Amino acid sequence: MTLNPAQAEAVYSAMCGLNNVHMRACDLRFGNAIVQVDFNGTVRVIGTAVVDDERYADQSAFATAYNLS
Numbered sequence: 001m002t003l004n005p006a007q008a009e010a011v012y013s014a015m016c017g018l019n020n021v022h023m024r025a026c027d028l029r030f031g032n033a034i035v036q037v038d039f040n041g042t043v044r045v046i047g048t049a050v051v052d053d054e055r056y057a058d059q060s061a062f063a064t065a066y067n068l069s
Contacts, residue, residue: 001065002033011028012059014028015062023037025039033045033048044056
């Protein structure tokens, strides 16, 4: 996993908050990764190397992968 637990929790919290204001898409940047949420809901975690990239169908799949509630 590219994100550490604290980063994953922060991303998930931000996504939940942005859902409340009808977020369409966003990029969240960390020192070691970029998290992109596309217009169709796809969540992508882009690491420092191509092999680190992760793709999730939606916010729920991201939460499941990172064991978030």
